[in-house]
Amino acid sequence: MARNTQRKNDPPPSPPRGGNGTGYRAVGTSKKRKGRKAATGHALCADLADAYATEVVAGRVVANVRIREACRRYLELRKAKAGIWWDEAGAEAVRAFARKCGQGVEEGAGTALEWLPWQCMLGMVLHGARRVVEGVKTDHPYFKAVLVVMAKGNGKTETAAGHLMHGLADPKKRLSFSCAAPDGRLSQIVWQRMRQMCETMNGNHPDGTEWKATGATTIAIPGRVLHGDAVFTTLPCTDKALDGRMDRLCLMDEAARMRYGVGRLLTGLSKNPRAQCLAISTPDPEQRTMPIWAYWEACEKALTQGEALPHGWFAMLYGLDQDDAADDPEAWPKAHPSLGVTTQRADIESAARTMLASGDPTQIAEFETQIACRYHEIATTDLDLGVLDRQTEQVNWDRLQGAPAVVAIDLSRGGYGAQLDLTSLCLMVVDGEKVRARTVSWWAGTDIQLDERRSKCPLGAWVEQGHLRRMPGEWHDMAVVEAELEHLMRRYDVRKIGVDPHPAQARDIRRWQEKGWPIVPVDQSIRTMAPAWKVWCDLLRSKQLTYDPDPVLRSALNAVRLIRDNVGNTRPVKGRSAGNTDAVVAGNMAALLLEHHQVREASGIANSSCPIG
Numbered sequence: 001m002a003r004n005t006q007r008k009n010d011p012p013p014s015p016p017r018g019g020n021g022t023g024y025r026a027v028g029t030s031k032k033r034k035g036r037k038a039a040t041g042h043a044l045c046a047d048l049a050d051a052y053a054t055e056v057v058a059g060r061v062v063a064n065v066r067i068r069e070a071c072r073r074y075l076e077l078r079k080a081k082a083g084i085w086w087d088e089a090g091a092e093a094v095r096a097f098a099r100k101c102g103q104g105v106e107e108g109a110g111t112a113l114e115w116l117p118w119q120c121m122l123g124m125v126l127h128g129a130r131r132v133v134e135g136v137k138t139d140h141p142y143f144k145a146v147l148v149v150m151a152k153g154n155g156k157t158e159t160a161a162g163h164l165m166h167g168l169a170d171p172k173k174r175l176s177f178s179c180a181a182p183d184g185r186l187s188q189i190v191w192q193r194m195r196q197m198c199e200t201m202n203g204n205h206p207d208g209t210e211w212k213a214t215g216a217t218t219i220a221i222p223g224r225v226l227h228g229d230a231v232f233t234t235l236p237c238t239d240k241a242l243d244g245r246m247d248r249l250c251l252m253d254e255a256a257r258m259r260y261g262v263g264r265l266l267t268g269l270s271k272n273p274r275a276q277c278l279a280i281s282t283p284d285p286e287q288r289t290m291p292i293w294a295y296w297e298a299c300e301k302a303l304t305q306g307e308a309l310p311h312g313w314f315a316m317l318y319g320l321d322q323d324d325a326a327d328d329p330e331a332w333p334k335a336h337p338s339l340g341v342t343t344q345r346a347d348i349e350s351a352a353r354t355m356l357a358s359g360d361p362t363q364i365a366e367f368e369t370q371i372a373c374r375y376h377e378i379a380t381t382d383l384d385l386g387v388l389d390r391q392t393e394q395v396n397w398d399r400l401q402g403a404p405a406v407v408a409i410d411l412s413r414g415g416y417g418a419q420l421d422l423t424s425l426c427l428m429v430v431d432g433e434k435v436r437a438r439t440v441s442w443w444a445g446t447d448i449q450l451d452e453r454r455s456k457c458p459l460g461a462w463v464e465q466g467h468l469r470r471m472p473g474e475w476h477d478m479a480v481v482e483a484e485l486e487h488l489m490r491r492y493d494v495r496k497i498g499v500d501p502h503p504a505q506a507r508d509i510r511r512w513q514e515k516g517w518p519i520v521p522v523d524q525s526i527r528t529m530a531p532a533w534k535v536w537c538d539l540l541r542s543k544q545l546t547y548d549p550d551p552v553l554r555s556a557l558n559a560v561r562l563i564r565d566n567v568g569n570t571r572p573v574k575g576r577s578a579g580n581t582d583a584v585v586a587g588n589m590a591a592l593l594l595e596h597h598q599v600r601e602a603s604g605i606a607n608s609s610c611p612i613g
Helices: 045-055 067-078 088-101 118-128 155-167 183-206 262-271 294-307 329-334 344-357 361-372 385-390 448-455 459-465 480-490 503-514 525-539 549-557 582-596
Strands: 084-087 129-133 137-142 144-147 176-180 212-214 223-229 230-235 249-251 276-282 313-317 406-410 421-432 432-444 492-499 519-521 544-548 563-564 571-573
Touching: 045 118, 045 313, 045 519, 067 294, 067 313, 088 118, 088 155, 088 183, 118 129, 118 144, 118 313, 137 563, 144 294, 155 176, 155 183, 155 230, 155 249, 155 276, 155 544, 176 183, 183 212, 183 223, 183 249, 262 276, 262 406, 329 344, 329 571, 361 406, 361 525, 361 571, 385 503, 385 525, 385 549, 406 480, 406 582, 421 480, 421 582, 432 480, 432 549, 432 582, 459 571, 480 492, 480 503, 480 519, 492 582, 503 519, 525 544, 525 582, 549 582, 571 582
Parallel strands: 144 276, 144 313, 176 230, 176 249, 249 276, 406 492, 432 544, 492 519
Antiparallel strands: 084 129, 129 137, 212 223, 223 230, 406 421, 421 432, 563 571
């Protein structure tokens, strides 16, 4: 018998067949609700959704800030009198049909699929919320697009397959439904679930019209499900395939990895007032470079900053909060709303012990995105972007004039080769017990659009926003860098200037030394950069170091890859990294200078665990 890993604040366990299995008291459930009877043995979908949202908002269910806000807005809409009405019977019908279809996964194939509370809330959002137009109730969905993000294994694909099957229920209606995913294999996962559901419907609930699952003999051949005139099709993730689609419901599976077609698909929603899109995903380290990110980010900001959601959108963004530790079992329900049912604590604990402790950046990133469900980009290093985001704030630099400081420069000649290369300068200024930092980065070259495509970074936008400076010519001009150094030395008490002693910069470095500048050679070998990386990470984690907002630095951290020697020393390495890392390297060099030369009045060596004495 399996060990019960259920904890107090976990979602409820899977119910026995015939029970509602929610673990939540259905608010206001009675024999009648607004004139219609509840299904015998099952609390209404609306009751369970309302109860779930109420419990989340009250803090009696562990949830992140985004889910709490989503639930609060849902409850507000349930009370709204204008512009919306709630088809509770419609949502309940979808839930009842999903129960008939059964589960599509191998181990539970054909057994009744009972919706958990979060699934009931999703059902109400997709199929219950309807528009009121000029005082008339319509069957037009109130939400045109719904984004659901949660850790893998929580049943989002199974749930989506049930929604699509319900759409095909009436064989006399000529309706189309579809699923698009980053590749053919992923889109066929939904088709495979639906194929099993077709077998269940034909065997247990025949209605005179056969359910047929065809195609998908290879990943290049679309899969189809037919029920009379109703059709479901898997689609490749291309603009051509998704152009002009007006499906009643289109599923975007693993939307965070869909590089093409998203815009075309969403444009198609405007052509059919009854069309909807359900986007489901786990986070991905490259999601900020994907088309869905503009909508995802807007939903995230709306839920965290109290702004309006994009028109026609609703979002359920599960995942650990920024300050949660990925290996904290008490935080896992935030990413796993089906914890104790489809995912188990013992499995997550095992993954945490092996993946987080491996020291392998790829394994750490996999746990953070897929299991901890950090929907922010995750740096594939041992320092995730959440730490940097937490330590980012605007600073009044005029207030710090004359304060002790260090400067480090990762110099480049740029404008050649296949790798984008920047010159980055990091200024660190002592501010009492804190250290304030900002980065200045320069780009040089002839074709910034080409470098944008090559690096997948919005270089032009960074230049316009002032986060990236553009050199006047094709090459990195050391006179420009020298002028910036002179400017900083006039404003701050610059104690040390760290520079990589590369032969290409030898003449410039010698000239600066002849000027009497406090130049310190900082070579980029593992002997130097391993302690530099450790000091920099420790200062950020201990909240002693803060940065000005800088997307160039953030992108660099996301691109960093590490190497480790046979005694455990770790450092970032440019040759293996996924993109430009110069801003991180400059920060590492500055942190090393700051601590090694004890620039602060009270050295931070003890606080940062710096190994250099």
